[in-house]
Amino acid sequence: MIIEMARIRVLGPRARLDATVRALQDRGVVHVVDAAPVGGLRRRDVDPIERRRRRNLTRALGDVEHALDVLRTLGVAIEDRTGVAPPEPLAARIAGHLATELDRLAARERALRDERDTLRAYEPLFPALEEMLRAHHATVFLLVLRTAAALDALRTALERRLDGAIEIRAHTQPSGDTFVLVAAPVTQAAEIEHQLVEARVDRAPLPGALDRLRPRLAEVERELADIREEAAAIARRHGDDLARARRMFHDALLRLEAEDHAAATARAFVLEGWLPARERADLARALTSAVGPDIAVEEVGRDEWSGDEAPVVLDNPPLFRPFEALISLLPLPRYGTVDPTPFIAVFFPMLFGVIVGDVGYGVVIALLGLLLGKYARIAYAVAFYTVVFGLLYGELFGDLGTRWFGMRPLWFDRQEAVLGFLVLAIALGLVHLLLGLVIAAVSRWRGHRREAIGRGLTAVMLVLVAVALLALFEQLPGVLLTPAVIGLLVALPVVIVLEGITALFDFMTILGHVMSYARVMALGTASVMLAVVANKMHGAFGSAAIGVAFALVFHLVNFAITLFSPTIHVMRLHYVEFFGTFFEPGGGPYRPLRHWSPGAAS
């Protein structure tokens, strides 16, 4: 359900604005909005001191976030901390100093890592390079090739041109790059140079001070370890302060943002906001106790605001709450309308169960639910209905239950009664959409009576169409046909008068939507047929083992399709067909002023 909201106005002396906003943040229930500048009130001016403070806070917060980011890149993660932070100016100074210091460390660490990576890349070639450079009559080239095939082409080309008077050593990196050392007679150096330029082969500079390469590698590792140790020491000394300062600066900026919504006179301020109606009395008491008796909280009358302005908070019983995730894919319902969560919580698993309807698949879905954390209840509900309809259809991994255990359907066999299954699907659609129309009629009765009567009459017309069709096909007494048609002919013009000519098209659309539920039968039949085909694999191959393996793979594929396709289609039946009858989107999110925390939207 959508919980009842109240719009409140908080009034007080201008000097107490900051304390009031602080108390509101501590309470964390008021979604602050622009206060109406009426009756001598005007938008509060922001003085230069406050502007400067805001700039300083933003910069300090940037420094804190930057310092924490750099520490993370240096391998030191700082946990979030609550508690008392250093005073704002001191925290800002510490953050600025640390951001600079850590930038220096990070730059040094980057340079050392690059150097280490280069040295490691050359390391396997060190012995060959030493040997080649000792031969004073040779010129040595260090090349980088992107593919192993290029090495063969290079070797062939150079050996053919230089008549074998060269020496080539290569090492391929895990990245796929190949480092190649080529030693050639000095007299041939210009020729090779020319060939390499023409072939566009990348040249790498030869590392200098060869005798220092190995010791340098160890030295670089040591320096990197020192840097990480230095970062860890900084984190030990200032990590808590940084984490607390981050909260403090975020909170201060959130308060300033809330103060921007205030209207004021020279001496007083007014803040307006939304909160759950049940919190109103507690908030008034909390403000009086935190700020003082000169703060007044009054409720803005219901006639002064419309449902379009109020933020929306959904509050459902724990059983239904996981299904709010399915609603969150749509815009929030408008305040004052119906929260569709309870309906989707009942009909989503039920329609899924009608489609899949297999005891075996239901049990597997329930087992998968164990891995789903907070969405496990959705899986369990879906599994429950899948098992129930599996028993009604007599299916356990398709017809395996019948073959092995003599399982019989408690209601009907989907493989045989295709037409019956179609009728069931359409009947479910009819009931689902009738429910939607009734919800629309009830929810609009108070504010939009004309529309409510129109929706109610549309529901009656839908029933009359069903009665007429059943009478026509002799499923109901034929005597009902004429009254049903007369009823339709009377109701249609009334609905058109109430809702306009579009009501006619709307009714045709609803009839089409009822037919759309035929997909329940189509998907269900496809699902059971695939399962039966999977079971037949067992006998279709010469070897029983291969047959069983194929059957398992086929069941796995069918199960994957079963998880995906019915989910999408049942969601679609809700979003397009069912919600189309009553759902009114347009609600704003509820974002109360509260203390910042990592992961929460600021």
Place this chain on the structure above:
Amino acid sequence: MALLWISLAAAGAIAMTALATGWAQSKIGASIAASLAEKPELRTTAVLMIAIPETMVVLGFVVAVLILLRGA
């Protein structure tokens, strides 16, 4: 001979609607993919848009089943 025509009619009902659904989904899919690249928040609309033309093949399937059942 009648069985042949019944089978062909059922096959035609499902084949034509499947082709129509595939064609519609290819157009919608390409457009939605482009939209999602710029506005990931449209993902729900994307799923719905992709699922909407499937009504055609579903009804084609139903008609095919009815043709086969009536024929039988």
